[in-house]
Amino acid sequence: MKSxxxxxxxxxxxxxxxxxxxxxxxxRDDLLVRILxxxxxxxxxxxxPALRRRPTLWMGVAVAxxxxxxxxxxxxxxxxxxxxxxxxxxxxxIISAAGIAAWTRTPSGLDPGTDLGTAARxxxxxxxxxxxxxxATPVISNADTRGVVATMVxxxxxxxxxxxFDRAGTGLTEADDPVPTLAADAVALDSSGAHGNGDxxxxxxxxxxxxxxTAVTLRASGRTIEATLSGGRWTAWWPxxxxxxxxxxxxxxxxxxxVVEGRSLYR
Amino acid sequence: xxxxxxxxxxxxxxANYADLRRFVCRRxxxxxxxxxxxxxxxxxxxxxxxxxxxxxxxxxxxxxNVMLNADRSIxxxxxxxxxxxxxxxxxxGGGDPGHDPxxxxxxxxxxxxxxxxxxxxxxxxxxxxxWDDLDDRAAxxxxxxxxxxxxxxxxxxxxxxxxxxxxxxxxxxxxxxAIGVEHP
Numbered sequence: 001m002k003s004x005x006x007x008x009x010x011x012x013x014x015x016x017x018x019x020x021x022x023x024x025x026x027x028r029d030d031l032l033v034r035i036l037x038x039x040x041x042x043x044x045x046x047x048x049p050a051l052r053r054r055p056t057l058w059m060g061v062a063v064a065x066x067x068x069x070x071x072x073x074x075x076x077x078x079x080x081x082x083x084x085x086x087x088x089x090x091x092x093x094i095i096s097a098a099g100i101a102a103w104t105r106t107p108s109g110l111d112p113g114t115d116l117g118t119a120a121r122x123x124x125x126x127x128x129x130x131x132x133x134x135x136a137t138p139v140i141s142n143a144d145t146r147g148v149v150a151t152m153v154x155x156x157x158x159x160x161x162x163x164x165f166d167r168a169g170t171g172l173t174e175a176d177d178p179v180p181t182l183a184a185d186a187v188a189l190d191s192s193g194a195h196g197n198g199d200x201x202x203x204x205x206x207x208x209x210x211x212x213x214t215a216v217t218l219r220a221s222g223r224t225i226e227a228t229l230s231g232g233r234w235t236a237w238w239p240x241x242x243x244x245x246x247x248x249x250x251x252x253x254x255x256x257x258x259v260v261e262g263r264s265l266y267r
Numbered sequence: 268x269x270x271x272x273x274x275x276x277x278x279x280x281x282a283n284y285a286d287l288r289r290f291v292c293r294r295x296x297x298x299x300x301x302x303x304x305x306x307x308x309x310x311x312x313x314x315x316x317x318x319x320x321x322x323x324x325x326x327x328x329x330x331x332n333v334m335l336n337a338d339r340s341i342x343x344x345x346x347x348x349x350x351x352x353x354x355x356x357x358x359x360g361g362g363d364p365g366h367d368p369x370x371x372x373x374x375x376x377x378x379x380x381x382x383x384x385x386x387x388x389x390x391x392x393x394x395x396x397x398w399d400d401l402d403d404r405a406a407x408x409x410x411x412x413x414x415x416x417x418x419x420x421x422x423x424x425x426x427x428x429x430x431x432x433x434x435x436x437x438x439x440x441x442x443x444x445a446i447g448v449e450h451p
Contacts (some may be wrong), residue, residue: 005425006397006433007395008378011352012352012378012379012382013294013352014292014350014351014352014399015288015293016294017285024288031301031305031308032277032308034305035280035305035308035309036276036277038309062270175386177427180400191418191419192416194411195414243413243416264418265385
């Protein structure tokens with residue numbers, strides 16, 4: 001009866017499979033007629049029954065032809081910058097060309113007194129994920145810079161946010177998990193993703209490390225990237241079209257090292 | 268997919284209309300669904316020459332973008348929340364509790380409450396698998412991420428749902444490990 005959540009969720013579908021009603025079938029057929037009356041480009045003719053539309057969408061589709069870019073392009077064109085900053089995928093502007101160009105394989109600590117440190121902190125706190133109304137005092141960790149891009153982790157109780165911020169004012173935030181208990185020499189992947197297009201694409205990864213791990217180095221897309229490690233959590237980003245990790249090497253307190261194949265981290 | 272003629276498009280449209288409408292109805296109130304379905308198919312018509320062989324993920328992804336773009340408050344979430352049937356069977360056939368064993372009803376109440384506490388992004392990741400019936404690759408296409416990323420997000424969303432369901436259920440013996448809790 002309580003075998004697993006997935007089985008039980010299946011029964012809670014708000015739109016289970018069923019036959020269309022007569023009215024629904026009529027609307028379906030009417031819609032098809034109106035769509036086929038549309039030209040393949042350009043706007044709806046005033047003489048035709050028009051579909052309600054949102055022009056920014058079409059602009060995005062026309063520019064990109066690919067799903068990932070549609071919203072990003074549309075939103076930027078619409079001028080809704082706060083929204084564009086928070087898109088997760090395909091936004092070519094999350095990291096600027098200058099941000100990509102200035103990337104460094106070794107991170108530096110983020111100085112909170114600098115313009116970048118101040119702006120990044122403000123952005124990351126404002127866009128932190130988690131429960132609305134969470135009043136827990138935010139704790140910032142893993143704060144680093146690679147050129148003009150800052151990343152940090154904002155923890156408010158159980159709500160954990162990975163945040164990336166470009167000096168240009170763009171960035172992303174992502175909800176992550178609290179640090180779990182791992183074996184002392186273990187390493188694990190919490191989250192990763194790839195964003196942007198072409199020369200502006202980048203990958204990032206967030207993971208965990210055991211108490212005996214003193215450094216984490218990633219191999220991805222032909223690059224070697226030193227991660228920022230703090231409190232059992234490591235973070236990194238790098239210019240690349242994807243976020244696939246080839247391997248993760250850890251340095252241990254006893255002077256030893258350990259290499260984990262990237263593929264094994266994706267479970 | 269070679270959609271060269273109106274006939275080709277009509278076949279695609281009829282094959283996918285009901286699925287797309289269900290996909291949309293899971294995410295917005297029914298009175299908005301027709302508009303979003305219409306805009307999505309219009310986009311497909313305009314870009315029919317570039318549609319992939321399996322158009323379903325493309326259509327779902329386009330509909331998702333329409334929804335994200337349709338309302339500023341939704342867009343700010345960067346993910347589309349997914350509705351769940353009322354545990355009493357209200358919204359769309361969640362079952363008749365009068366014919367449900369009592370334990371199952373309790374569990375569904377817990378689960379529905381847990382679902383509503385999930386982030387929109389977790390809801391979206393889970394719904395693509397459970398209700399929209401997409402495999403990892405297709406779901407990743409809808410979300411615009413890599414398959415590996417989707418797989419990982421799915422695993423994490425399952426963990427979080429299990430955690431929330433366990434917290435909701437003080438009297439029911441939910442066993443989170445049944446869906447793969449990964450951490451000790």
